[in-house]
Amino acid sequence: MDAVPMALVTLLMALAFSAVHLFVGRLRFLDATPRSRWLSFSGGVAVGYVFLHVMPELAAHAGTFRQATGLDEAAAEATVYVLALIGLALFYGVERAIVASRGGRQTQENPQSRTFWLHIGASALLVGIIAYLLNNREDTGWIGLALFFGAMMLHFVTADFGARSDHAQIYDARGRWVLAAATMAGWAAGLLLDLPELAIGGLFAFVGGGIILLVMKEELPEERRSRFLPFALGAALYALLVVGELIVRQSS
Template sequence: MEYIALGSITLAFVMTAILMVCHYLSPLIVKIPGLDKRKITSFAGGVAVSYVFLHMLPELVEGNEAIGEILKNDVPLSPILDLGIFIVALFGFNLYYGLEQLARKASAEPSGSSRKVYRLHLVMYCFYNFLITYTMPLRVQTGLLYSIIFTIAMGLHFTMMDRNFNRHFSRQFSATGRKILVLSLLLGWFITAVTEPINVLVVSLMIAFLSGSILYNVFREELPLEKTSYPAFTLGLIVTAVLLIFPLVLVAE
C-alpha cells in the first residue's frame, strides 16, 4: 500500500506541475499565432462537460453510497441523506455563480468595492484550485487514464478561467493574482502529500463541492452561445466520452 500511495503522490505532483504551468503561461497560450480561441474554448468545454457527466457525477453516486455506509448506524436513513452529497454539489454550483454576479457588479462600482470583491474571488478560487490538487492522488488511484483526462480538461479550463479574471480584475490579477492561484495548486498537493489521509466522508464532500463548482465554471466560461463552435465542442465531448467509456467496455468483456 505504501508503494501505491507513493506512486499516486508522485504522479499527482506531475499533474499538479502541468496545471501550474497552464495557469502561469495562460497569457502566452491564448496569444499563440493562428490559435482559434473560439474553437479551443468550445473543445475545452466539450472535454470538461464529458468528464463531469461520465466520471465526476458517477463519483458523486459512489461517494453518496460510501457516506450512507458510514452513517447508517448513527443517522436514520432518509431521502435528505440520500441527496446529501448532491446538495453539497448544488451549493458549490450556487456559490460560484454568486461570485460571478459579484464580479460583474464590481466592474461598475468604485475601486474600493472592486478590490474587496476581487479578494473574495481570489480566495474562493484558491480554495477551488486547492481542492483540485488535494484530491488529485485519489484520482490517480481511480485510474491513470481518468487522471490524465482530468488534467487536460482542467489545464484547458484554467486557461479560460484566467481570461475571466482578466476581464473583471485585469490590473490586480496580472500583478499577483495568477501567482497566488498557481501556489494554491502546489499547496493542495503538498498538504495531501505530507498529512494523514482524511476520512471518506470529508473527501466525498470535498469532491461533491468541487464537482458543483467545476460544473458552474464550465457552463459559465465554455458554453456562451456567442462564443461557441458546436463542432469543436462536440469533438471534445465525443473524444473524451470514448476515452472514458472504452476502458469500462474492456473490463466488462
Template sequence: MLLTPPDPHEALLTFVAASLLALVHIFAGHLRAHIGGIPRSGWLSMASGASVAYVFLFLLPELAHSEATLANLFNDSNWLQSDHAYLAALIGLAVFYGLERMTCVSRRKQTPDQPLPGFWVHIGLFVLYNALIGYLLLEQLQEEAVAGLAIYTSAMMLHFLVNDYGLRHHFPRGQSSYGRWLLAASALGGWTLSMLVQVNEAVLAVFLAFIAGAVILNTLKEELPAERESRFSAFLLGAFLYALLLLSI
C-alpha cells in the first residue's frame, strides 16, 4: 500500500497513466462508428473480458492481502469481524446496480422522443469512481512497481471504454457534450489528489475493494442484456488473453 510520499519519477509515471485514462473518455466518441451499434462490437466484448479477468486475477487476490489491515481497523466491532474488504466490494457492486436499475425503470416510463432523466446522478457517481481509480495509480506503482502500474492502467483504460460506451448509449447528448470532459477531468483530479493527500492503508484497501465490485457490475451490465447481442466468444477471448498476460508476469 501507499507508504511513502511520491518522488518526481513516480509523479511523472502516474501522470502519464492518468492522462491515458483521461484520453479514453475524450476520444471514445470518435470510435463510435466502429464499435457502436447492435450487435455489440467484438472489441467492446473483448475489453469487457479483459476488465473482468483483471478483477478476478489481480484485484481480488490483492483484497485478500488487505483483509488483515481492515480487520485491525475494526477490531473493536462485534458485527464486523471478517471479510471487510469483500463487504466494500459488495457495496461497490450494489451502488452501481442501483444506478443501472434506476435507469432501466426510467427508460420504461419515457416515450422514445423524451430524454432519459438521471444524467447528472450517473455522471456524479462516475466522476467519484474515476477519481478513485486515478487516486490509486500511485498506490499501484508503489506496491506493484512499473509492471503493476502498466497492468492497472491498461485494464482501467479498457474499462473506461466500456463505461463510456454505456453512458453514450443511455445519454448520447449529455455524454458527448459534458460527460466525457468531466470524466476525463476526474481521473486527472484523482491523480492530483494522490500527489497532495495520502491516506492510510485501510482506506486504500476500501477504495480498491469498492472499485473491484463496481468494475464487475459495470462490465457485466453492458454484456448481459439480450438486446445488446453481445459476443460471448470475444468476451471469452479477451478474458483468456488478459489472464495469460497477468499469469505470465
C-alpha cells in the first residue's frame, strides 16, 4: 500500500473510534432491558475477531518469540499466551475493583473517583494499542484492515457503553475525552514509532486477552439479560467474512 493513502485511511478510522468514545451516550436505543440486540451482536463480532484473527496471529508470532529469545517452541508459545492472560487478568482486576467500590451493588451509586480513573486508564491503554495497530498490523491488506476496523468499532461501542453505564456523569464530563485522546495518540505513535515484530506480537496478545474479558463481562452476567442469537449471529457473520477474505487472497 502507498504510505500516504494508508495514513489517511487509518486517520479516518481513528477519528471514527474517537467518535464512538465521545458520542456513545447519545445512542439511546442501546440502553434497553433485555440487552440491546446490537450490543450482543457487537460482542459476537469482537469475539470472532479474537479467535479468528488474534489467536492465529499469536501462534504465528510464537516463531518470532522463539528466534528473539532463544526459547524452545513450547516455551515461546507459552510466553505469547501468558501475555494474553495478562491482558485478561488486568481487566478482570479493574472490573473487580469497580464492583468493590460499589460494595458489591450492581449500580453506579457513589462510585469512587479513583476506581473510575483506574478503569479509564486501563481502557485508554487498550484503545491506544488498538489505534497503534491500525498502522502496524501483520496483515497489511485492505480487506484485513477493514475487518480489523469493523470488529474494533463494534467492540468500542460495547466497551464504552459498559464504562458509561458504570460512571455516566464523570464519563461524559472527562472520561470520554481521555479515551478519544488516547486513540489519537495511539494512531500518531503508529506512524512515528516502528516497534520490532516481537513487540507487535506482544501487543496483539495483550489486546486479545483484554477484549475477551471485556466482552464476556458485558455478555455473561445474568442481570444483563443478554441475547444469544444476536451474539452468535455476530460471531458467525464475522467468521464468514474471514473465510471470504481467505478465499479471495488464495484466488488472487
